[in-house]
Amino acid sequence: MIRRRIITLVSCSMAWLAGASWAAGEQFIPMPSYRIGPYAAGGTGVYGGFIDYLNYINLKEGGVGGVKLTYEECETEYKVDRGVECYDRLKGKGPTGASMFNFLSTGITYAVLERAAQDKIPIVSIGYGRTDASDGRVFPWVFPLLTNxxxxxxxxxxxxxxxxxxxxxxxxxxxxxxxxxxxxxxxxxxxxxxxxxxxxxxxxxxxxxxxxxxxxxxxxxxxxxxxxxxxxxxxxxxxxxxxxxxxxxxxxxxxxxxxxxxxxxxxxxxxxxxxxxxxxxxxxxSGANYPVVQDIKRVVYEAGKGNMQDSNRVGHANYNRGVVHGILNVEAIRVAQTKFGKKPLTGEQVRWGLEHLKIDDKRLKELGAVGLVPPLATSCLDHEGAGMVRxxxxxxxxxxxxxxxxxxDKALVRPMIEASAAAYAKEKGITPRDCSKEN
Structure with a gap:
């Protein structure tokens, strides 16, 4: 069963000192969420859908490959300094540390780019964040999935x-x-x-x-x-x-x-x-008629385990974005398990899964997400994977x-991405990866 802890910056240290225990067979996904402040509507919707999807996978499948998914929330209020503090507090938790971070904030994503690379923890920035991070040669730890x-x-x-x-x-x-x-x-x-x-x-x-x-x-x-x-x-x-x-x-x-x-x-x-x-x-x-959303209602909400205080928001646009976050995070873990085994994975191992995602029409149908998510495929060179919008x-x-x-317009965007990424690499003294040597 997923642990549900909402931690403010004031109480986060106290909760940790109290001695949170983590089972050896769990995969930890940190939730640097924001449920208060001027951006709370977006935060509660997206993180609500995200958490509901993790609950859904646990209840329906017993986790991913038998590995239960766990999470812990830390309130950022969409503020950069608090986001950085939440990163530091959550990165080492769980039996193998943080799987990946989803900040839902461009500012926080920018602020932790370098330390996440040093800590070998991937950042998933679905539909936001630093656009030139789409070039995985320079930004191996950042994934602006779907569309930058x-x-x-x-x-x-x-x-x-x-x-x-x-x-x-x-x-x-x-x-x-x-x-x-x-x-x-x-x-x-x-x-x-x-x-x-x-x-x-x-x-x-x-x-x-x-x-x-x-x-x-x-x-x-x-x-x-x-x-x-x-x-x-x-x-x-x-x-x-x-x-x-x-x-x-x-x-x-x-x-x-x-x-x-x-x-x-x-x-x-x-x-x-x-x-x-x-x-x-x-x-x-937006829309509640997607099969995966209907199944979440049946499996999660009928069991009284839904995260949304207002269940009428299930199927709203922000909620569905959270479900998509859940799908892509879980699918990355699932892919990574094919290489590293059905066990709790490190951030570095999950990064491999993120870089080898392939969600085609067949898989979208299996997920109940046709029309909710475009087909996508990531690689060492391309951390965006789709580039389509409705x-x-x-x-x-x-x-x-x-x-x-x-x-x-990839003919316009990709050269700009590569030029910007190359400038960043030069500034930071980064030698871009040779993708021909990656597998």
Whole structure:
């Protein structure tokens, strides 16, 4: 049975000194979560879905290869210093130490990159984090799985191009990039600038100081500049505030395209009726009808072991993202067991599994996740593995899928990734791996 401990920074030391015991046959997955503060809606949803999936695997399969999955939470409040402290507190726990870390924070991910490599613990940054970490030659310990931010950015511009009647129609258009004032918010500026040059549109970058509930001056600027589209790179309270502000200045919500972290029920419901028509990207769409979500309801919630206080959120976008986190973490362990045996694995062994993931249509069907996750395959060279995005639109009551998976512009993104990774390697004195020698 999974141990369920929610640890604040104040109580974390006390809990550890009390002597948490770990069975020799368990696989430990740390949970540096955030359930309080301005980003709590996202944190509770994603980590709730993640934990539910671990419970589901334990209850349905008895763990992975007979190895029970355990976890321990540590509250970060989405703050970098607290995230680093949680990393230090959790990295050595469990019989073999931390399997991998999922911070759900670009800032924390940046902050622990070097120490995680030194500690030989992989960082899984699904849909967030440092984009050039997609180059596994330079970043062997970081996995921005499914779709990195630059890939997602190119799919948003592709989507806007489709709505305008073709990519050539983007020439002369104005696109405002309203972004969260953080490392996360600034991550896509380089690729948007490259796309603006490629397609001939005018890019207007507008920063919103974190947490983002004050945006009056930014939307007055948007009203004056009259962009054709607004890309909303929000998170937490910023997203609903932006939708409300757009309505106040008369900007059409169906001309707003949000990042997936601004595309959950938690972003649109607080905005009320004015959110109708708003569009957002998705690496894991909303919806409770996916077989894996239905099975979690049956196996976990009917047994009274669900993590979500509000079970009505099961199947919402943030929850489904958590389920996807669970799927990819568990599948990495499963793959790693094929090489190292059905036993608790070290972070270094799990890293091998992350680098050899292959989830095809057949496996997605077995997992009950067709349409929830795109097919993906990772390698030494490619730690992203997919690079595809779907888009959904809020109809006032629920999210409606409006596209199938859209492939990223790899011809644009991959050279930028390699150039950025090479610059990082030079700065840090890193000799990139020779992937021809990896197996």
């Amino acid at each position: 931010y630059w890939s997602q950015s190119t799919t948003k511009i592709k989507f806007i191009g489709q709505r305008e009647g073709g990519m050539d129609k983007l020439k002369g258009k104005k696109i405002a990039n309203l972004y969260h004032g953080s490392a996360y918010g600034k991550e896509t500026i380089p690729v948007l600038e490259a796309q603006a040059k490629k397609y001939g549109f005018e890019l207007i970058n507008i920063e919103v100081p974190a947490p983002g509930n004050e945006q009056q001056s930014q939307w007055l600027q948007i009203r004056q500049l009259k962009p054709d589209w607004v890309i909303l790179r929000g998170w937490g309270v910023m997203s609903a505030a932006a939708i409300k502000a757009a309505a106040k200045v008369g900007f059409p919500r169906d001309k707003m395209v949000g990042v997936w972290w601004a595309g959950a029920e938690d972003d649109v419901v607080p905005a009320g009726g004015v959110a109708k028509g708003y569009i957002a990207a998705a690496f894991a769409p 888009f959904q639109q809020w109809d006032g009551t629920r999210w409606i899928p409006i596209t199938d998976w859209i492939a990223s």
